[in-house]
Amino acid sequence: MHSHQLTHRLPDWRAAAIAGVLAGVVFLLLDMLAAVMMGGSAWAPTHMIAAIVMGSSALGSPEMFDIGIVVVALIVHFALAIGMGLILGLIMAPFHFDSSWGMASVVGAVYGLVVYFVDFYGMTQFFPWFAEARGWTTLLAHVIFGIVAADAYLKLERREPDKDMSEMAR
Template sequence: MELHMHSHRWEQRSPDWTVAAVSGFAAGAVLMVLELLWSTVIMGASPWETSHMVAAIVMGQDVLQSTDFNLTIVAVALITHYVLGVVFALILATVMASFHFDSSVGMALLVGAIFGLLIYLFNFYGMVRFFSWFSEMRSWATVVAHAIFGMVVAAMYWKLEQAEK
């Protein structure tokens, strides 16, 4: 029996794009539920406030004037949220495949958590320059939710990729 150690050096290796997209979509749903639960149950805010913030990325700041339910705003927010989730998952899958971080579920979870934290920093300290209204969402709950997002993407990618082999 041969003991095989996985090297985590870069190698030109393509990820499974379909698996990555599905993983990002599912993790986006998990993140959305966590954000809705946190904002409504813990913070006592409108469940539609986050939707208005996300939709404002595409529709402009005028949608921030209200936090009432609006089907168009919610639809735009969902589409934007899921597109971003899939894009981030494609990036993470590229990193995981290129560096063999998909060699074990533990490694995938660690890399996913770190990636989620990097997304948090990018979104809430980088992109906030363009979308200032997100600065009010800076919190430990949002940090944890983004780490969970990364972990869900990575774990699903790892599991679904194993099933494809």
């Protein structure tokens, strides 16, 4: 059997959600670190994320810690991270990666790139403040998000016996 054979099966939703959370933690830490390394505030990303639901008024004073902003940002961020994990689970479920960490990581990296371009070039029509966060550090954080999510999903996925799509066609 090939290490990434196509099969017909549903994602392990639990594994996908947990993978999204784990990748979301790594992403948020990288994003906050990158903000500091670029001379900004570690809290700037939380203000940008909270503004998705609170509006542009949440963008004021990004250098300040605001518990309300942080709580809203964490809820929004992890809801999105779980959603992204579930979508990645849908993408990965039909394939038997077995122990093919390399292939899972490639799928995750490509997924992270796609999410970056959707978020920072498509969604900026609705949330224009994210345009200022475009750049290599944010791109890298998204690629790492995808890799962590894919590898975590591969590790956490509960595999059940299933049939090849070719067997099901018979």
